[in-house]
Amino acid sequence: MIRGMVIDLEKCIGCRSCVVACKQHNAQPAGNWWNRVFTPGSSRHLSPPEKGREYFLPVHCQHCRNAPCEKVCPVGATYKHDDGTVLVDFERCVGCRYCMAACPYGVRQFNWEDPKKAMKRYEYQNEYTYGHPKDYRLNGRLVYMQSRFKGVVEKCNFCVHYLDQGLDPACVRACPGKARHVGDLDDPDSNVSKMIRDKNGFNLLAEKGTEPTVFYLPPKRKEG
């Protein structure tokens, strides 16, 4: 089974709820955002590049099948789980950032400093912390922790820490437009496979040969 995601751009209203849910659930340090939503063609979110022609594009790790980040990692800290999810082992990562140079999607982020220190500096009040509090190990490998080590790389982990509980990723659950769907790409009858087939699902940067498991459905043409 290959866990894949479909994002329906027709349904995305650009509210960025998924961005906030992702940031909170995964305890991302200041300045790091695993998941981002943009208005393509415009430098300001929600301002149309041309009248009536705006749509919104969520971007995060594409969990590539042919993932350059995984291939370059000298120590195998970035690796692929059986279900196709590309994960980072926070205990193994040496912080060489080769994977960041390799990823064509610009979704990998680095802990340039101790995240706790950064939190203090940004004056969150009363020791406020956020994020899933418990470490999560998958077959012994530390793939989620609330407060990352400084000097390691992080990125979308497909909310691997909710897998045991049978929960979908936070972004999927948080989406009020129901634009996000998760399912088995290997099964031709799964919800995601059907959507990709019936609604012209496409990949970002397909020409780079990374074979992402995140697919997008094009928005409908807007009548002028």
Add this chain to the structure above:
Amino acid sequence: MSNSKKIGFLVTGLLMIAGFVAWIYQYKEGLVLTNMRNSYSWGLYVSGLAFFVGNAAGGLVLSSLIYLFGVKSLKPFAKIGALTAFANVTAAMISILPDIGQPIRLYHMLLHPNLNSPLVWDVIVLNLYAALSLIYLYILMLPDLKGPLAKIALKVDQPKEFSEKWAKRLAPFSLVAAMGIHVITAWIFATQGGRDWWNSAVLAPDFIAVAVASGTAVVFIVSLLTYGFKNEHQQAYRSMAIIIATAYFVHIFLMYNDFIIHYWYGAHEALETLSITFIDYGLAHAFEVLAPLAAVILLLNKKIRQSSGAMISSCILLILGVFAHRFLLMPAAFDKIQLSMNPLGLQHNYWSVPISSGQYDPFIDTFVTKWHYFPSAIEITIFLGVIAFMCFVVLFAMDRFPIAGEAEA
């Protein structure tokens, strides 16, 4: 010890200490002290790797010319070649240490090496090359290991013949290993289909060309500093000048060959990387081309080759140009966002998806498409420390070992 040597040890020693202290400080605070961020994730340190690896080519050029092609005039410089090769290849490895976020964990490279990663290949060949240069140097020094140094000399009947024979035998291997370090270092970048600026078949051959030019220039400088200007070395100066010039022109050909092909076709991605190099970093690009060109023209001039000062300055100019070239490895790779597109339905709008920099600052954007990188004071201090280390190794070995054999006599 002469005064100039003392000053040399003092200056390199102080710079090494400063670099080391800066590294410890950076280790404690994190790489936030550098000016790299998520969108521009490699900077001076990795440029340093490419730079020093290139400088390590001297050993290859000399040993292969002497022992494979019989260029006898270069023989007095063979040991210097092996020594500068060793010093620079070690400096290359040290120069990426401060780039590593968790250096203590590097033992994972031994426990769980990912054999798919060009970085693992590079670590292997760099170490091999360092070992090989040391062995080479030792073999060349063998006949001169006398007095107190006799302790470390291998006991053979005829050290001179032995040394000659083994130097010859090792020459082809050192040639292959030396090609290896440039090719594999280039592959770290060239394999990355995600970065148009690097993803070129020409990068590896070009790395060799640049390395032959700068590696020879390094040997040239050290030889002049050791032996001073000598008329009987005229032939060797000429040979080295010609090697440097040829390598430089091959490099310019390879580089512009790549540019022209991409410029002619005019795809957006290529034009963007070219405009970063030619417009945003226009001055640096002019320098990387013109400084070595000037150096080459000077070195090819017979009159210049009558003065050791003029030759040394020309070689330094060339090396500075090569350094600029190595620095420019990064901007066009990182200041161009790969995830760029024409938004659906918009013909004339080419748009790049910004990257979150990893730095929150109320006054500047977190999401960026360009990061105006210039190394921070910490990065520069550490880098100077690595240069000092390289010079120190050369000075120290020169002082303790019979490297400048015939001149001392």
